[in-house]
Amino acid sequence: MTEVRVEGLTKAYGPAKALDEVTLTFPDGGFFGLLGPSGSGKTTLLRAIAGFVTPDTGRIWLGDQAVERVPVEDREIGMVFQSYALFPNMTVAENVAFGLEVRRIPGPDRTRRVVEALDLVQLGGYGGRKPSELSGGQRQRVAMARAIVTRPRVLLLDEPLSALDRALRVDMQIELKRIQREVGITTIFVTHDQEEALTLSDRIGILRDGRLVREGTPRAVYDDPQDAFTARFLGEANVLTGLPEAGGLRLADGTLLPGVTTPAIALRPEALAFAVPPPDTPHRLQARLAQRIFSGATGTLVLDWQGQRLKLTASERDLLDLPAEGSPLWLHWPAAAALALRDAG
Amino acid sequence: MTRAERIRALGLLAPAYLWLTVAVFLPLSAMAFFSLLTEVPFGEREWSFTIANYTEVFGNPVYATLLWKSLKLGFWVTFWCLVLGFPCAWILARMLKGRSREVLFLLVILPFWSNALVRIFSWAIVLRGNGVLDRAVNAVLPWDVNINLMFSEPAIIIGLVHSYLPYVILTTYLSLQAIDETLIEAARSLGARWPRILWRLVLPLALPGLIAGAVLVFVPVVGSFMEPRLLGGRFGTTYGTLIEDQFVAVFNWPLGAALSFILLAVVLVILAAASPALRKAAT
Numbered sequence: 266m267t268e269v270r271v272e273g274l275t276k277a278y279g280p281a282k283a284l285d286e287v288t289l290t291f292p293d294g295g296f297f298g299l300l301g302p303s304g305s306g307k308t309t310l311l312r313a314i315a316g317f318v319t320p321d322t323g324r325i326w327l328g329d330q331a332v333e334r335v336p337v338e339d340r341e342i343g344m345v346f347q348s349y350a351l352f353p354n355m356t357v358a359e360n361v362a363f364g365l366e367v368r369r370i371p372g373p374d375r376t377r378r379v380v381e382a383l384d385l386v387q388l389g390g391y392g393g394r395k396p397s398e399l400s401g402g403q404r405q406r407v408a409m410a411r412a413i414v415t416r417p418r419v420l421l422l423d424e425p426l427s428a429l430d431r432a433l434r435v436d437m438q439i440e441l442k443r444i445q446r447e448v449g450i451t452t453i454f455v456t457h458d459q460e461e462a463l464t465l466s467d468r469i470g471i472l473r474d475g476r477l478v479r480e481g482t483p484r485a486v487y488d489d490p491q492d493a494f495t496a497r498f499l500g501e502a503n504v505l506t507g508l509p510e511a512g513g514l515r516l517a518d519g520t521l522l523p524g525v526t527t528p529a530i531a532l533r534p535e536a537l538a539f540a541v542p543p544p545d546t547p548h549r550l551q552a553r554l555a556q557r558i559f560s561g562a563t564g565t566l567v568l569d570w571q572g573q574r575l576k577l578t579a580s581e582r583d584l585l586d587l588p589a590e591g592s593p594l595w596l597h598w599p600a601a602a603a604l605a606l607r608d609a610g
Numbered sequence: 611m612t613r614a615e616r617i618r619a620l621g622l623l624a625p626a627y628l629w630l631t632v633a634v635f636l637p638l639s640a641m642a643f644f645s646l647l648t649e650v651p652f653g654e655r656e657w658s659f660t661i662a663n664y665t666e667v668f669g670n671p672v673y674a675t676l677l678w679k680s681l682k683l684g685f686w687v688t689f690w691c692l693v694l695g696f697p698c699a700w701i702l703a704r705m706l707k708g709r710s711r712e713v714l715f716l717l718v719i720l721p722f723w724s725n726a727l728v729r730i731f732s733w734a735i736v737l738r739g740n741g742v743l744d745r746a747v748n749a750v751l752p753w754d755v756n757i758n759l760m761f762s763e764p765a766i767i768i769g770l771v772h773s774y775l776p777y778v779i780l781t782t783y784l785s786l787q788a789i790d791e792t793l794i795e796a797a798r799s800l801g802a803r804w805p806r807i808l809w810r811l812v813l814p815l816a817l818p819g820l821i822a823g824a825v826l827v828f829v830p831v832v833g834s835f836m837e838p839r840l841l842g843g844r845f846g847t848t849y850g851t852l853i854e855d856q857f858v859a860v861f862n863w864p865l866g867a868a869l870s871f872i873l874l875a876v877v878l879v880i881l882a883a884a885s886p887a888l889r890k891a892a893t
């Protein structure tokens with residue numbers, strides 16, 4: 266089993282840095298989600314660990330081996346690509362057997378391990394098919410089987426589910442998690458989809474412009490985002506900024522939020538409640554109802570406050586007695602729901 | 611298909627069929643007709659139908675020997691075209707970008723644009739004794755060698771390979787171009803090195819292009835006559851020159867037509883025999 270670690274990893278393409286002093290530990294056997302906006306360096310980090318990208322400076326450890334000088338072929342990694350990258354000229358079984366063939370695993374042993382891997386991804390009877398005869402989800406499973414059958418030290422997944430439609434993606438998330446649990450291989454998973462990252466990962470890391478902004482368990486990062494970027498990127502957040510005073514945070518409309526010592530707070534849309542008469546709490550705002558959005562089980566209120574759009578989500582049941590659009594409305598929240606931010610983003 | 615659709619489809623296909631009729635069917639029928647005559651039907655002399663042209667070809671072993679020689683020539687030229695064309699196509703498709711690729715492409719296409727006679731005579735200058743090749747080798751090597759490739763089998767092969775190499779390069783380039791880079795990355799991530807990636811992945815995926823190139827080369831080379839005549843000299847009598855002689859030298863068009871038909875049949879039989887294997891490889 267292998268802990269993966271990168272230290273001070275930097276990679277520049279011209280003047281722009283795709284990776285900037287990234288130091289990060291991927292725990293042994295864990296499922297690590299890498300998140301970040303487009304162009305933040307997620308793929309570059311993953312490919313540096315794989316060996317396709319040579320970092321300018323920094324170290325990469327697979328277990329206790331430093332691998333910066335080790336070529337891809339010798340790193341003993343498993344990789345799953347967004348496009349699956351199955352070999353079209355080989356059958357499913359041959360695809361899965363390829364890594365074993367490279368390692369000169371003898372025939373009977375090879376066959377057994379291929380069967381085991383295909384069973385693990387629930388494609389038992391599909392060994393004789395060509396990749397072109399499979400659905401997207403099935404191709405994805407073959408790609409997984411091919412990557413894990415060699416028992417790699419680390420499994421690297423670059424947006425493996427993004428080519429699937431939404432319903433299938435949710436199924437495959439559960440599958441992916443089950444497979445990873447069963448094989449216990451250290452896994453690094455790149456995704457655009459923050460919900461996916463929260464669902465799957467034991468730990469997540471958030472990249473921005475090549476720098477690691479935050480790292481921790483999904484719960485810890487979600488509940489305490491610490492800066493406006495993380496708060497907005499992971500889940501939705503209403504960020505309120507003001508001037509810190511002795512008594513709390515003074516907002517633009519004069520409201521004083523007691524107990525806040527930072528220049529900004531984040532309020533999750535689901536933490537907000539609304540009332541027509543003024544609620545009996547200092548943690549409140551007066552806003553104007555701008556729009557009501559129905560989206561199935563939950564509904565969203567869009568409110569206008571000092572020219573800023575605030576969002577409130579609640580179950581449809583709780584949104585029945587609403588005043589007309591355009592009327593004033595009080596927002597309030599429990600004191601603990603105000604997440605302290607060190608910047609306003 | 612409904613009736614209207616069928617009529618529409620027929621309308622769309624009509625130009626293609628017309629073209630096939632004019633360009634393929636009519637000349638072929640004319641040749642078939644000639645091959646069954648005793649004399650060309652243009653002159654004063656009497657003519658009648660006969661199969662003597664065919665019995666003549668099958669009866670005389672000289673024809674079979676020359677046909678075999680031409681098939682071997684076709685095989686070797688195709689072989690060298692593939693061996694040389696694949697790396698060229700690889701470099702073009704995978705290693706070069708932008709300007710340098712354009713320049714190399716131009717060099718590859720150039721034989722197409724140059725006059726065949728000029729091309730062949732240039733080779734004659736290079737290959738003959740005391741020619742360009744001879745002098746160049748002697749300038750480099752400390753001992754004396756005498757290189758005179760002119761009027762030999764290798765000279766014919768060199769000339770033909772030069773003429774037909776672009777076909778293989780272009781068809782192979784197209785199939786190499788289409789190989790997704792992530793396939794190669796996936797293979798590398800699984801631990802495969804270049805020889806295995808080439809053998810298990812790149813070559814099978816490039817096979818349709820290689821096969822198309824091979825067919826494009828083999829068929830005309832078996833019937834070629836210009837390169838064998840000019841570069842082969844005494845060794846240059848092939849099935850192709852034989853046919854050419856019938857048409858331009860001895861004016862025995864019926865025999866030439868019969869020889870052409872037999873060649874066509876043999877080539878078709880070879881392609882048909884190979885096609886199951888080729889089709890399997892191409893999928």
Ligand SMILES: Nc1ncnc2c1ncn2[C@@H]1O[C@H](COP(=O)(O)OP(=O)(O)OP(=O)(O)O)[C@@H](O)[C@H]1O
Pocket residue numbers: 278281282283301302303304305306307308309310457
């Ligand atoms: N080969 C390259 N040459 C030049 N610039 C590159 C190269 N690869 C990546 N970059 C740049 O490095 C930055 C990070 O790219 P990277 O592909 O790692 O982003 P990403 O986080 O994976 O984005 P996405 O979510 O869109 O896949 C981008 O600004 C990109 O333009």
Ligand SMILES: [Mg+2]
Pocket residue numbers: 307308309
């Ligand atoms: Mg990416």
